[in-house]
Amino acid sequence: MSKKDFVLSVEGLTVSFDGFKAVNDLSFYVDEGEIRVIIGPNGAGKTTVLDLICGRTKATDGSIKFRDQELTRMKEHEIVHAGVGRKFQNPSIYEDLTVFENLELSYPKGHGVFGALMFKRDEAVIESVHEIADMIFLKEHLYQRADLLSHGQKQWLEIGMLLIQDPALLMLDEPVAGMSIAERKQTAELLNRITQDRSVLVIEHDMQFVEDIAHRVTVLHQGKLLSEGSLEHVKSDPKVVEVYLGH
Ligand code: ADP
Numbered sequence: 001m002s003k004k005d006f007v008l009s010v011e012g013l014t015v016s017f018d019g020f021k022a023v024n025d026l027s028f029y030v031d032e033g034e035i036r037v038i039i040g041p042n043g044a045g046k047t048t049v050l051d052l053i054c055g056r057t058k059a060t061d062g063s064i065k066f067r068d069q070e071l072t073r074m075k076e077h078e079i080v081h082a083g084v085g086r087k088f089q090n091p092s093i094y095e096d097l098t099v100f101e102n103l104e105l106s107y108p109k110g111h112g113v114f115g116a117l118m119f120k121r122d123e124a125v126i127e128s129v130h131e132i133a134d135m136i137f138l139k140e141h142l143y144q145r146a147d148l149l150s151h152g153q154k155q156w157l158e159i160g161m162l163l164i165q166d167p168a169l170l171m172l173d174e175p176v177a178g179m180s181i182a183e184r185k186q187t188a189e190l191l192n193r194i195t196q197d198r199s200v201l202v203i204e205h206d207m208q209f210v211e212d213i214a215h216r217v218t219v220l221h222q223g224k225l226l227s228e229g230s231l232e233h234v235k236s237d238p239k240v241v242e243v244y245l246g247h
Contacts, residue, residue, distance in 0.1 A: 006065075007032045007169050007199040008053070013062035015052060022048045024223035025062070030169070035191055035200045035213045039234075040220035041243060046203045049220070050171050053201070054086040055079040066169065085167030089174055093157050095147040099138050102146055103129040106161035128164055135193070136160040137186055152183035156190070163194065170194070171201045176209050188212035207231075219243075 008030040015023045023045045030036045038046050051057040053064055055076035064071040069082055080086075094102050107125050133139050136156040141149065146157060155175060162170055175191075176184045184206065191200055191213050204210050210217065210231055217234045219227040227237040234240050 005031055007034075007067060008201070009063070009065040010049075010053075011063045011065075013049070013052060013064060014060050015048060015057060016060045021223050023052065023059075026220070026223065026225055028218050028225060028228065030199055030201060031215075033195050033197070033199060034215045035195055035202065036216055036218060037202045037204050037210050037214040037231075038218050038220060039204065039210065040226070043222075044220040045223040046220055047173060048223075050086060050173060050201070050203065053079075053171065054084060080165075083166070083168040084171065085162035085165060085169070086171045087158055087162055087173065087175065089177065093146045093154055093161065096145060098143050098145055099133060099149070099157055100129055100142045102157055103132055103160055103164055106164050108165045132160045132164050135163065136190065150183075152179040152187075155179065156187070159190065167198060169199050169201065173203045174205065175202065176204070176206055184209050185212070 006029045010029070011027045013023055013026045014021060026045075026049065028036075038049065040046055048057060052059050053071060055071060055074060055078070059072045062072070066079075066082060066084060071079055071082075071084070074082065094105065097105070104125055107128060129142075130139075133142050136159060138149075138153060138156060138160070141153065146154065149157060159170075159172070159175070176187050179187065188209060191202075194200070202213065214231050216229060217231050218225065219234050219237075219240050221243050226243060227234045227240045
């Protein structure tokens, strides 16, 4: 497979905090259109890997290539602009605005903000807002204030606010934490649908959800790659069994 097939190539990635290597010589590759799930015990380095990719933390060593751009040399906002969207665990939505307004304000290039200020809404923005609202199961809630949404709906709204920016790589940190079983199923449906034209990198603990979405799984332990492959493969890898079931 040529490198062009990878949306993300992480090679030899290392970050030290006061001499402690939270991520240690890590390499992995994510295909275009792939849903990759990162699992591993607490403190394995999962969040730090996403922080490194989105430019929030600077690598001590190694390379992160997003298509043909070297992310380790770029600033956080440049990485967003290049097409990498990141959702953190706690939703950062505008609670006192409607679903429509939250999506509209997230429309790229300040377009939506300007439109709203001028009391004039661009047709393309309106069309995108409706399309995304439908995708994130909030079509019936478009004019509802965001603070009245359920926890799961707020998570979807934030995913929608990223999707409206059309990222080629979407990174999600435990997206179904606190969701009902039905909402988890819907979130899996949503992620499976959007990978027709983008890739997703997810940190997740819920193994049923991992089974529902993962094309491949990367297992981290003490900042290093422990195992990689299908969920079936990593679940039966003795190294993984030992780390999860103990000594
Ligand atoms: P995970 O997401 O797998 O639970 P993290 O990436 O949050 O793990 O953390 C990996 C390790 O790196 C932990 O031991 C954590 O305490 C340490 N760590 C993370 N960020 C920092 C930081 N900014 N300064 C010092 N240590 C950190």
